[in-house]
Amino acid sequence: MKQILTIVALICASIAAGCQSAPEKHYPIQGEVISMDAGKKLITVKHGDIPGLMPAMTMTYQVAEAKQIRGLEPGDKITADLVVSEDKGRLERIVLVGKGDGKTSQGTTQRVPEKGDAVPDFALVDQDGKIIHFSDYHGKVLLVTFIYTRCPLPDFCPRMNDNFRAVQKLLQEVPHATERAEFLSVSFDPEHDTPTVLKHYASLYKKRAPGEKQFDWQFAVPAARDLPELAQFFGFVYQPEQAQIVHSLSTTVIAPDGKVAKWYSDNDWTPADAAQAIGLLLPQS
Numbered sequence: 001m002k003q004i005l006t007i008v009a010l011i012c013a014s015i016a017a018g019c020q021s022a023p024e025k026h027y028p029i030q031g032e033v034i035s036m037d038a039g040k041k042l043i044t045v046k047h048g049d050i051p052g053l054m055p056a057m058t059m060t061y062q063v064a065e066a067k068q069i070r071g072l073e074p075g076d077k078i079t080a081d082l083v084v085s086e087d088k089g090r091l092e093r094i095v096l097v098g099k100g101d102g103k104t105s106q107g108t109t110q111r112v113p114e115k116g117d118a119v120p121d122f123a124l125v126d127q128d129g130k131i132i133h134f135s136d137y138h139g140k141v142l143l144v145t146f147i148y149t150r151c152p153l154p155d156f157c158p159r160m161n162d163n164f165r166a167v168q169k170l171l172q173e174v175p176h177a178t179e180r181a182e183f184l185s186v187s188f189d190p191e192h193d194t195p196t197v198l199k200h201y202a203s204l205y206k207k208r209a210p211g212e213k214q215f216d217w218q219f220a221v222p223a224a225r226d227l228p229e230l231a232q233f234f235g236f237v238y239q240p241e242q243a244q245i246v247h248s249l250s251t252t253v254i255a256p257d258g259k260v261a262k263w264y265s266d267n268d269w270t271p272a273d274a275a276q277a278i279g280l281l282l283p284q285s
């Protein structure tokens with residue numbers, strides 16, 4: 001009986017969610033294939049501005065079926081529909097419009113942060129226009145992720161911000177968390193994300209429920225010239241020809257000694273994972 005009730009509750013919840021969700025929006029894009037991963041049903045595309053949605057960007061998109069990207073090669077020119085729903089972005093109707101020469105800028109080789117790597121002392125400017133350094137966080141546990149405020153894809157940057165909020169909620173009652181755990185969201189769009197822009201953006205995500213404890217959560221941006229080195233340390237692919245980084249996701253737990261404790265490459269880490277990793281690095285008494 002309990003099981004039936006649960007199933008009914010789930011169906012009701014999904015119907016309700018269906019009714020409330022905003023309709024999907026379709027945006028035509030033109031771009032160049034950078035790489036594909038048929039197994040994971042992913043394609044990385046360098047595309048131009050998408051009016052009304054996002055600036056020129058190189059990023060990895062999900063497709064519904066591997067056959068949509070079969071036969072494509074790096075360098076191929078394509079058109080496609082970027083479909084943005086309430087919680088996801090994906091590519092549909094991918095059409096090959098020009099065969100490439102098989103060569104394309106793959107960017108510099110990706111390194112990924114490994115446990116124990118010392119984080120270089122990169123400088124950033126925070127939402128108040130103040131210069132901060134990674135070394136300022138020594139002695140604290142730092143959760144750092146990368147975002148850009150113009151990101152319109154709900155399962156990318158907005159999800160990272162929502163996850164940060166959720167981690168903070170999970171750490172509310174953990175001893176020493178509020179004074180020893182800090183949060184940092186770094187923009188990789190120095191051209192657009194000035195301190196003023198970051199301050200407004202931060203205010204959207206930092207709203208607290210009454211009685212909720214406050215965590216130190218900075219939004220900051222590196223100087224454009226420092227972005228390639230910073231981004232590559234944290235596992236992003238940088239394309240020097242376009243002076244662009246490939247928009248992937250990178251979230252790192254940095255221990256009080258300034259070394260990488262845990263790295264999450266994607267958007268499928270849960271707030272519970274990160275809260276647990278942070279908790280292990282906090283003083284135990």
Ligand SMILES: [Cu+2]
Nearest residue numbers: 148151156157
């Ligand atoms: Cu994003």
